[in-house]
Amino acid sequence: MADQSSAYVRTEMLPEQSPPALETGLLKWLRENLFSSPVNTILTLVSFVIIYLALSSFIPWAFYGIWDASSLSECRAIRDELYGAPDEHGHGDVACWAVIAERWPQILFGFYPSEYYWRPILAFALFFVAIAPVLYDKLPRELAYFTPLAPFVIFWLLWGGTIWTPIAIAAGFVIGWACFKFGEEIIGSLGATIAAVVVPIVYWLLVAGPLTNGLAAILPIGIEPVESNDFGGFLLALVIGISGIVLSLPLGIALALGRQSDLFIINKFCVFFIEVFRGVPLIVWLFTASLLLNYFLPPGTNFDLMLRVIILVTLFAAAYLAEVIRGGLAALPRGQYEGADSLGLDYWQSMRLIILPQAMKISIPGIVSTFIGLFKDTTLVVFIGLLDPLKGLSDAIRATTEWNGIYWELFIFSGLLFFIFCYGMSRYSMYLERKLATDHR
Amino acid sequence: MATISEPQAEGFRLSQLIYDTRYRSMTIQAVAFFLIMLGLYFLVGNVIRNYPGGFSFAFLGNRAGYDINQRLIEYSNDSDHSRAALVGILNTLLVAFLGCVAATFIGVFAGVLRLSKNWIVSRLMSVYVEGFRNVPLLLWILVIFAVFSESQPLVAAFREGGGADYSLFGLAAVTRSGTFIPRLVFSDGAFWVLLAVLILSIVANRMVRARLAQHQANTGQYINPLPYSLALLIIPVVAAFFVMSGITNSREQVLLAAGASEGQTLAEYAGEDRLEYCQVARDARSLNLERTLQDAGIGYRVIPNGNATAAVATFAEGNCALLAVPASQADSIMATITGLSARELSVEHAWSGITFSENENTEFHREAEVSVAPLSDTMTEGRAFEVSHPEITPTGIPRFEGGWTVSNALIALWFALSLYTGAFIAEIVRAGIQSVSKGQTEASYALGLRPSWTMNLVILPQALRVIVPPLISQFLNLTKNSSLALAVGYMDVRSTLGGITINQTGRELEGMLLLGGFYLVTSLIISAVMNVYNSSVKLKER
Secondary structure, three states: OHHHHHOOOOOOOOOOOOOOHHHOHHHHHHHHHOOOOHHHHHHHHHHHHHHHHHHHHHHHHHHOOOOOOOOHHHHHHHHHHHHOOOOOOOOOOOOOOHHHHHHHHHHHHEOOOHHHOHHHHHHHHHHHHHHHHHHOOOOOHHHHHOOOOHHHHHHHHHHOEEOHHHHHHHHHHHHHHHHHHHHHHHHHHHHHHHHHHHHHHHHHHHHHHHHHHHHHHHOOOEEOOOOHHHEEHHHHHHHHHHHHHHHHHHHHHHHHHHHHOOOHHHHHHHHHHHHHHHHOOHHHHHHHHHHHHHHHOOOOOOOOHHHHHHHHHHHHHHHHHHHHHHHHHHHOOHHHHHHHHHOOOOHHHHHHHHHHHHHHHHOHHHHHHHHHHHHHHHHHHHHHOOEOOOOHHHHHHHOOOOOOOOOHHHHHHHHHHHHHHHHHHHHHHHHHHHHHOOOOO | OOOOOOOOOOOOOOOHHHHOHHHHHHHHHHHHHHHHHHHHHHHHHHHHHHOOOOOOOHHHHOEOOOOOOOOOOOOOOOOEHHHHHHHHHHHHHHHHHHHHHHHHHHHHHHHHHHOOOOHHHHHHHHHHHHHHHOOOHHHHHHHHHHHHHHHOOOHHHHOOOOOOOOEOOOOEEEEOOEEEEOEEEEOOOHHHHHHHHHHHHHHHHHHHHHHHHHHHHHHOOOOOOHHHHHHHHHHHHHHHHHHHHHHHHHOEEEEEEEOOOOOOOHHHHHOOOOEEEEEEOOOHHHHHHHHHHHHHOOOEEEEEEOOHHHHHHHHHHOOOOEEEEEHHHHHHHHHHHHHHHHHHHHHHHHOOOOOOOOOOOOHHHHOOOOOEEEEEEEEEOOOOEEEEOOEEOOOOOOOEEOOEEEOHHHHHHHHHHHHHHHHHHHHHHHHHHHHOOHHHHHHHHHOOOOHHHHHHHHHHHHHHHHHHHHHHHHHHHHHHHHHHHHHOOOOOHHHHHHHHHHHHHOOHHHHHHHHHHHHHHHHHHHHHHHHHHHHHHOOOOO
16 A cells, blocks of 8 residues: 555656746747737738838938038939939938038027027026926925026026116016015005016016116126027927926916806806817917917007917917816815815915815826927927928028928938927926825825 | 894995905906906907908908819809808818828727737837827928928829839829829719618618617527628618619710711711810719720810710810710700800801800801711710729820829828827827726626627727717817918918918908807817717716
């Protein structure tokens, strides 16, 4: 009996074997991810064919490209000399990157005077310094003191002129803040709020202009002014895009709160504003800015086209943002509103401390995609005569005799720059979402 | 005895307007209302003071005076501005509709593939989505338009030895100056018969499906409706096609020829000359005549006409020499033609010296006797429908005859809008499918449902609730983005009403108001329609 049972007892372990070849490493990965079923195999093969077709013509075209030439015809001459002329279907053609090498400052800055290129570059650097403490909370908090000053410094660097203009404008905000801070004891909180709005507006309309002129006459400090017409390319896209983003966020929040408000007139006004701006394409608003805005203002007023565009782009983006933020507000459970009320907070306190931080967190993806949309839409300004990087400047470059007939190189260069900006923004929003995620998954 | 102490009646104090919450909201609203009205007064007052010529829509009735190459309805530069605006509106709706349909297909396709377990397919779709979402739409429109206008062959290259190839099995031609696609040409009445049959079979299909569903609900027995659907949708239409073809093929057509003698054959009549034949647009008879001429090797020139009556008139005026008419109507048409020519001749005699017709081919009706005679060859009307495909003219100015001409502006705009919006829809579809929790799939498998049923009956109905609302806003975005037509010169409503009309008449305010109003109303209608759909798929809560 004992013999029988002992025959089944293993006294030593079998040696370890390596797993089957198909279950390890690259082969396993390939089998699971590319060839797991007949359908998948077909899809994989089709994908490879597509990738091959796309890259087999693009890579030689791009990598054998010619960087050193002064015109398209010279480019073609060099190409014919190096690689021979392409056939009638265009095989064997190569890129002429020389146009980028020669004209990249124009694509970036438009017709901004080349001796002042340092000013937009510095302004751009300052913008990053100003926005860094907002984007990353690990940076020293002292940096944030510069943030409110940055718009005025950047404005002065870009447009130039006397230093007193931005100072006089900034003074208006200081006056408003002072009215709010010190007026509360004298005329009550509501009165102080009204004064904080009215007094700066009166100051800007009546006092700021003469004050600037007076100070500029006494102390002429300034740098060479640059006209708005000279702005172009990515400088223009960034100026319009960033101003639109910065200005539309507070306006969007205000509109969203207005749309959620119980006050009938304010609610209906916000609904009307949002629906009208969202229902009509941006191009139509841009044409409104260039054709109609003068009719709506007192005779003789004529202000900068770029400023008009910034205003309309801001209002347009604000209407979209308002809907995104309203979604966030609506997604909050009622208990949050009731909890804020039960703590005895007033409307603004509850919004500022309880509701908005949560609602904004929920709506981050929507807000950032609205910003990306706004930045991409800055290219539409070409239709009212501003020089955007995609069409305005590439048409301008093609209009010269040297570069007549060049398309793809310019499109690829500006497309790539746009991609970097927009993709960066969307990546940042993902980072922010992860950082702010407080729920446990 | 309890005494009820009344609260002390307090007089209304002005400060209550600010500090008393009962009145404060009224105060704020009154102030807001006052400010809004003040702003409105300021804006409207300025417009009244600044706007030259006052506010009036009378310019819409004036002659437009510009041409529109891509149009869905009749329009010439003699039409008025309102007609031009209508052409533009239809063009906008056309590209928006095509774009929405294509973008939905592309988006669903890419969204589903992006979730695929196949690594390379999902990567490829990610590249597509990120590439299109992060680059301005304007760039894609310009790139696709440049592909068409720079990289495609010239029309002349489609001639023998030109090196260009027809696409789509020889039926379509993509050229630098437009894309030429085949079109269906129906015989008289065939279109309506086939359409009626198709509608009836769709209705019958729905009824059968409802019956099968009812059967399953009653007995639990599942009958696959696919064979029934296929049979119902295909067999009646095919049968109708053959029946109609039999009828139209037996309808004899007579060829009327100007200046022919009775009993001449087509070949004898034509001789060595190039015939000028009276083409009727979208007419099977003309197509068949054209093919008869080609088969007989007779050179011909096309004199296009809008409809059959116009063709008879052109023929009677002598501007073309060959006309195909149904045999049953041949006599009456010949009588009309003789009558018309006689009247015209008498008028011409009365006003001697003044020539009415600008065409030089009028010799034969200047003769006293206009001889219009049927040729001895006859032909039939052809099948119920034929495919007319573009063909290059063998001699003369190179251009395409037959088929449908679609401007490259429309194609580029359509492709770019669909691909761009498709990338956004792909993300929406992906998010929608991912929003359905895995437990639903597992539960469905546990119930023994097949993967395809799980998708159709469990996942999709739940995913649709998440997908539809953002999908609506993507459709709205596409419609509004179609205003970028400006970049490629497609004549949408912004380019007609909001572009050339405003430039010509100077009525900027009215033009922009109408334009904005159109987009606003379109947006509201689309969102209303889609909201109805959305409420039909949304979660039914008790």
